[in-house]
Amino acid sequence: MRGTARAVLAVLAVASLFGILPSTAAAVDEQAEIVQIAYAHIGDKFRLGASGPTRFDCSGFLWFTFKTAGLEDRIGGKPLTARKFQQYFRDRGLLFRDPNLARVGDLAFYGNPAKHSAIVTRIDAKGRPRIVSALTIGVRETKYNTLDVPFDSFAHVGLGQVPDPTPTPTPTPTPTPSPSAPPSTPPSEAPSGAPSPSSSPSA
Numbered sequence: 001m002r003g004t005a006r007a008v009l010a011v012l013a014v015a016s017l018f019g020i021l022p023s024t025a026a027a028v029d030e031q032a033e034i035v036q037i038a039y040a041h042i043g044d045k046f047r048l049g050a051s052g053p054t055r056f057d058c059s060g061f062l063w064f065t066f067k068t069a070g071l072e073d074r075i076g077g078k079p080l081t082a083r084k085f086q087q088y089f090r091d092r093g094l095l096f097r098d099p100n101l102a103r104v105g106d107l108a109f110y111g112n113p114a115k116h117s118a119i120v121t122r123i124d125a126k127g128r129p130r131i132v133s134a135l136t137i138g139v140r141e142t143k144y145n146t147l148d149v150p151f152d153s154f155a156h157v158g159l160g161q162v163p164d165p166t167p168t169p170t171p172t173p174t175p176t177p178s179p180s181a182p183p184s185t186p187p188s189e190a191p192s193g194a195p196s197p198s199s200s201p202s203a
Contacts, residue, residue: 030159031104033069035121038132041065044139051079056134058082058117062107065119074157075107082109082117089155097153099144102129105159110149120144120154129154 041061044054051060052068063079066072076088086109089095095109102108102120108131110116118133121141129144145151 030069030071034065034071034105034119034159037065037068038119038121038139039141041139042132042141044134046134046136046138056139058134059085061132061134061139062117062119071159074159082114085109085117086112086114086153086155094156095153096156099129099154100127101156102144102154103156103160105157107155107157108133108144109152109155110147112152114152116147116149118144 038061041052041054041056041064044056046057047055048057049060050056052064056064059080059082062075062082062085063072066075072078075085080088085107086095089107102123104120104122106120106129108118108120108129110118116133118131120129121132122130124130124143130141131144132139132141135142135147
């Protein structure tokens with residue numbers, strides 16, 4: 001009961017933060033909701049094989065957090081071990097190592113095959129991911145690369161109301177001939193300043 005109440009209060013706190021009513025809590029930004037639920041359980045104790053509401057192991061913490069937020073479909077829709085969560089995202093081509101690409105709500109895995117898993121809860125002032133996970137000392141927030149088990153990879157979960165921005169081509173002005181100047185090329189030739197069909201802005 002204590003853990004459930006804390007999770008409910010966390011969701012309501014997010015609703016209050018975004019100035020919405022509890023009845024519209026489902027529309028709250030997904031990333032903020034995951035963070036609020038994860039933070040509500042910092043200090044809870046570790047128990048091997050537990051998935052809440054007040055005791056967790058690492059994969060049980062992932063499952064509890066996403067299930068409480070109603071986002072369990074984003075991590076496979078069923079409880080798994082850290083190793084199998086890692087495999088789920090590997091099979092979909094969603095693992096990556098660059099910390100600069102990590103977003104709030106993504107997962108982090110340690111060891112290959114994974115022996116530990118975590119949730120990215122914020123990006124610090126230096127652009128480094130911070131994680132929350134169930135350690136043997138309890139649920140804690142730490143730097144992503146300071147655990148005893150070597151960091152292996154992040155997994156892109158794709159949370160957030162706004163998708164990643166997609167680059168769009170920048171229109172290139174079409175040259176217009178001067179009324180007083182005679183044409184410099186025959187009508188069958190394209191002006192030398194015309195944009196090339198193969199040109200595109202770099203991503």
